[in-house]
Amino acid sequence: MLTKRQKQILDFIRGYIKENSYAPTLEEIAENFGLSSIGTVAEHLENLEAKGYLKREDNQPRSIDLLEGEPMVQVPLLGLISAGQPMEAIEDKETIAVLEEKLPKSGNFFALKVTGNSMVDENINDGDIVLVKEQKTAENGQRVVALVDNYNTTLKKFYREKGYVRLQPANKGLEPVIIKRDREFDIQGIVIDVIKTGAAPKPIRYEHVRKDKKLQVNKIICGDVLEVMRELPDDSIHLAITSPPYNVGKDYDNHDDKMEYQEYINWLYEVWKETKRVLIPGGRFALNIAPTGIRDFVPLHHDFTNQMRNLGMKFRTEIIWYKQTMLKRTAWGSFKSPSNPHIVPSWEYILVFSKDKDKLDGNPKMADITREEFMKFSDGFWQIQPETKRKGHPAPFPEELIYRLTKYYSYKGNVVLDMFGGTGTVAVIAARTGRDFIHIDVSKQYCEVAQERLDKEIRRQKLL
Template sequence: MELINKIICGDVLEVMKQIPDGSVHLAVTSPPYNVGIEYDNHNDMMSYDDYLAWLMKVWIETKRVLVHGGRFCLNIAPTSIKNFRPVHYDFAAQMQEIGMIMRAEILWYKQTIRRRTAWGSWKSPSNPHILPSWEYVLVFSKGSWQLKGNPEDADITAAEFEKFSDGFWYIPPETQRNGHPAPFPEELIHRLIKFYSYRGNVVLDMFGGTGTVAIVSYKTGRRFIHIDISEEYCRTAYQRLYKIESQMELFPSVVGEPTVEYKKSSDLSRLS
């Protein structure tokens, strides 16, 4: 598949249609939260119904491209206080509606609250607020709980397995933003990739941002497909990966000798 180990800049649905059925082992992503975050090239203030309808199309494509037993790790944060939406529940309901198996809910504890300003009713049960210092990672499987693979390609250690199988993960947020408002910390992606995939598997991030999923996939001997609509984010992802590729002697070897390439969605006709 010519999309492997490529940075693809284009609309998520347009690009995903080019991915063959049953060719991805693990999808890891965090969609735009629709709370007015200033992304480079995305309207983050859709109506809630339009937001859910758009992402439902993405989830359907995600299920299509996953192998039997393939996993989908979906990161989402609680919404704001004044306009609270149970988006994590709505996403879980959407996934179950399309036939995905819900298998876990990881609590990513970030503890980012330093100076409280939104107490609501101070020292009173009149109207107190709870500020979330956590995000969710919802984990789903396609068709089966089991992902088949060569046991020799399972590279998680006993200590890692014991640590990661506890669903309360304290991981500080990423401080190196690389021009993105909400980047993944590498540790979060490292845990998901090591726990839910084999070396050599294909890992997809359909809202790839500045490339953290692709980078960790590359470092851990997986193959990747990175999609994002922002040319700026894709350029940053390419530059980060190119730097790592030139230093690969520091990391484990990667199956298939991948070459990082930057492609726009207009080039996809030549890739498929």
């Protein structure tokens, strides 16, 4: 015979499964009944199992299977799937109890929890669970789980086009992912059902400004990077140069440099989307980034390269910026021993991309790079000391680095953007070399320093 609480819990589980088509977790049961300990819930479930009302898989959060009513099937819950940008494949050893009627009669199946909002027009929302049938092929228009570059998984609608595969979001504000033949691509399965887990959020829409909106140049703009960039016209920037915060806990004036990693790269993915939008066809993006960590190595340059390629940007080259800082190193690991030695990166990368095509159109008379500079800069190993005059910023660009990128990748009169402008090195070099610029930074302090540097540069030019 059941106690009053056991019956209440059993009725809750029945109702939950009927509404959601899968079983609740212990935490959800505890929350429903206002219990502070899931140990109490586990004890009730053990009693219900002993009395023959249900069975559970050990240490599996959604594996409650009722022994009455409609039959349930245990399906592996393999982790998260991005309905936004591709993300790292995850395999958590969990299962979820699903109504047997949800699954076809034959095949292998797994479940994934959705993150992101790129499939909202298909009523697949952040937090929902998709049931997937394993298979390696798909028809055009089917919703697939795909593995891209042997590293990233994503949920999109599949279309095979001439010479490439298009992974199409179901959100009118987002662009498709283009997979050309030189990229690794593998279909993991097709979505057969969606298990709703809550109210659908409002779809995210990205409203772009009109192309004929006038671009305001040669301004130090203090504001949120995404808010400001979304006000810039389409196809208006010739060269973007930036170095984002590396998310390693540096002391920036007005930025949290220790975000959760997925939150961090999702945020920057939105910035890269806006960067592509504002670049003209043939416009270049020079992205300075470095791998971070010694013990816990984080390959930011790989993740950002994958993001840019997923956006359809052309990866042109990478420049090695050798910072010549080895004399300052203190972390050796197992010194003079192969036990656990550390490699300390004395370099950073400049990743160079272009939008839509290789060639940047322009007046040849406005190319101001000298023969000697061209020969020197075309060698992709740049030995440049880091900036020592920090002016309150933890990681300012050295002027020589920005000078080389500006002269090598743009014409005089072009517009150069730095969306993480800091203390204004890109703006100063643009002004010095006859380019227009747009400087964006969220920090009022850094913007004030940038304006002071720019004013000083303008005064210097007037004396020439």
